[in-house]
Amino acid sequence: MDVVDKFEVERTPKSILVVDDEAVIRDLCARALRGYRVLQATDGEEALRLFGKGGIDVILTDVMMPKLNGIDLLRRLKEIEPTLVVIVMTGYAEKEIILNALKADADDFITKPLNLLQLKTAVDKALDKKALKEEIANLKSMDRLKSNFLSLISHKFRTPLTTISLFLQNLASGVYDPQDPESRKNLELIYGQSCYLESLVTELLAFSRFMDAGERTHLEPCRLDEILRHLARTSKEAASKPDVETVFDLDPLPLLPLDREKITFALSQVINNAFKFCYDAGTVMISLKAEGEGCRIVVQDSGVGIPREELPKIFEKFYQVDPDGAGQIRGFGLGLFYAREFVKLHGGQITVDSEPGQWTRVVITLPRLGLAGEQPVYPAAASPL
CATH class of the missing domain: 3.40.50.2300 (Response regulator)
Incomplete structure (x- = not known):
């Protein structure tokens, strides 16, 4: 404001x-x-x-x-x-x-x-x-959020740290044979856990940076179709499911003045979730179309879906959809919260619809932003300045 x-x-x-x-x-x-x-x-x-x-x-x-x-x-x-x-x-x-x-x-x-x-x-x-x-x-809400966040961080870090600690204890005790397939399997597991820890720290640093930045934006000319293709092709969640088909339907829209970091983060959260919750042999469809004076982005997966009663909660801080009820969903449950905030900063909206067991569809609409170099037109209430 x-x-x-x-x-x-x-x-x-x-x-x-x-x-x-x-x-x-x-x-x-x-x-x-x-x-x-x-x-x-x-x-x-x-x-x-x-x-x-x-x-x-x-x-x-x-x-x-x-x-x-x-x-x-x-x-x-x-x-x-x-x-x-x-x-x-x-x-x-x-x-x-x-x-x-x-x-x-x-x-x-x-x-x-x-x-x-x-x-x-x-x-x-x-x-x-x-x-x-x-x-x-x-103040009470902030205190409660801080408490929840600290508890969440403790929970997320505990499992990989415990796994790595046990492996190092065995290694120090001499219980490791590089020729043993089981030992090599454990080593791969530890490497995966260390990569997971690195990703958690990276996420925390990103969220910290976003909180410090607040509602400040840095607009630059961007091509949404190129950003969407790049995110889908470099997604780690997509790489973990090679049998999931990615279907693009992207119109080559003109250059748009966007905050590249924030809009890329928002889109990456949506795309990663689509692959994460898609069935192993499913499909993720990504479309970009001009709509009126703005544009419309749709990301839909053929996956486990989201129960109707959970749909209103998915943009809340720390909330995570856990279809298996195992409590082992990775991340902090902040991705979609910031995704919505960043879309709103651009004057847009993000909505989610789902059919449990069949599909989830995320729709992002952005207002008329004009050609690169023009002054973007934002709704007054959602001005990024």
Whole structure:
């Protein structure tokens, strides 16, 4: 996000949803909250519908309303978004109502008849509280991700290191005969494990570099058809399955201004996964077509597929599809996460569809990027600058 985008976000007025079955109360709140974007709902059900559209920062709700009362609305909202700030307006001083609101995690109370200064102050405090809640939630999420990542690294490194350590112990003890086929087999195994360790370290360094780079991009003229052919022909996953047929259907599109490293990484993750999960005698099809003012890349394999319930998770950090349930899938589960981020940086989209036991299809669409040397056209929200 550039400086202009940040300024626009800061300048955009916060949205306050006022929920009350009395029009005079809603209008009074709207007048008191000038400078904010005020939406109104006559009952809890209408409030849920408006909240579902997104963009609500604070909710002011009455307690006694038809259809869905304020306490039940409060509970439903907190289930959907725990960091949401809800202020309860009530003309009732009953201890039970206040206790129920507190149990439902109400953030503040305003008594009726309303004091306009108190109302404005309460909303200002609520917005500060919401920002603090979101910051705490982000910190907790980062801490959880760090913990998960360290655990994952430990697990991924443990198996090859243990295998290599045992072999070296045997070698130190003299239990090795270069003429023995079994010893040579073990040596090949150790070499494979050391190569795997090297690949893990390379991945970690790449991910570290990507995290440091953030959303910065370096655009240069690229030919997508050449990149796709090169990735398929140099894929280690493809080399491990010589009987898998690779079918190309690539249109020679004009040179496109892309971040070569990032788009190559994204495409390599998709292509490697296609070969990795393809059946040993299957097919991987790779196509590139002009589509409207942009282009469309499709990578489809005839492989094990992905269960429907797992499709929404595959772009999450550290998530790995494990069709055999063995827990031995290589890598860190970050490839598709960064693939999606890098495609989004180019203003594009990446989607996955699959039929378990038959095929998986990944579709990447990129917007009109123009000829090399032209200024690329990116959607404003996905600007790479």
